[in-house]
Amino acid sequence: MIPERSGLIVWINDIKSSRVLERYGTVHYVSKKMHYVLLYVDAVKEKKVVQDIQKLPFVKKIEKSLRNEIKTEYNSNIPDKTRFYTI
Structure with missing residues (x-):
């Protein structure tokens, strides 16, 4: 079973210190x-x-990622208009 994960955005002063954060979790991206x-x-x-x-x-500040709260399942109630443009 996959454990529930949450994302954190950590604002830092220098990039070299980002290697220290690997001991706290999985580093996905470094800007x-x-x-x-x-x-x-x-x-x-x-x-x-x-x-x-x-x-x-x-560390300057830490923000919680809101990716888990975004709706990822979409409802398609609008009819598909591509069938009207056939050749």
Whole structure:
């Protein structure tokens, strides 16, 4: 069974320190230009990990990713108009 994961966006001062975040979860993406790291952690351990990461000296702020709250199943009530444009 796959554990429930939650995403954290961690804003950092320098890119080299992003390697330290690998011990807290799975680093999915590192933005060199905007200086943030997308980190996935277990949902059960999320609060503990956020507290530990905030104590690090190179972390500016932490945001919770809202990807789990976005609706990904779409309803197609609109009729398909491509059948009207056949040759």
